[in-house]
Amino acid sequence: MTNRIDIEPMAGRWLKTNDKPQWIGSADVKVDGDRLMVRLHGGGLGPTPRDWGTVPTEAVYASRIDTSDAHAGAFVCKYAFDDFDVEVQANLNLGLLVIATYVTFRKPGPHANRFTREFFRRDA
């Protein structure tokens, strides 16, 4: 069967490294069997929700095809809000959690669909 990914290194509380407001402020990631449960909190920039809520990962990824190690792995999860959808892709890189989001608005409006990439350190 498909290898179980050792997702534990991605779990924890992650805080933004940037002092200024940004799209995501923090992330709480917990292990739930073979998947992760992700709760994001807004960082005060733009239409970011204060509390994004908790969603399960859609997929988790190892560092390579031939390993279950996820110290350089990644996960993907999705959020659906009233006005926009967000696909979240996060990966570990040298101890940082790098979170990218793809924000897609459902209706024409003043905002462009947006890509973000932000960095998070593990809460000590």
Next chain:
Amino acid sequence: MTALDVSSLTGDWRNTNENGRIKRIVCTSGSSGSSASLGSSAATSANPPRNPEEPEEPRGTIQVTCPEFGTVDAPVFAFEFDAKQAGAFYALYDRGNQELRLQANVKLGVLVVVTLFRFPDTGSGRSNYFNREFFYRIAP
């Protein structure tokens, strides 16, 4: 919001690593009207086929071709909410036994490409895996 300017994304991009999993990515402006115009790629929830009766996504898509995986329409994204220029795209290839999420953004003239391979089949022993590679543009 009108369609984003995709000129920073379009072109013929080559992997800086000759041993990379994906050798070449070609991005062209416009939409095929389907997320899976070539090859065995299938429409997915991330980029489903567009209803021709509906107006094209006003914020824009490009066509992304990887010789190994085919051509799909990919939504484009800006770096700011009020920007006019696209700087990123997201393509999804679903071949049944292999799914590829291909996420890319331009940084300092380099296309930074994240690939996320997933193998829904059982028995292969392969792990889903994440990779990041860099591409340079040889022609706009």
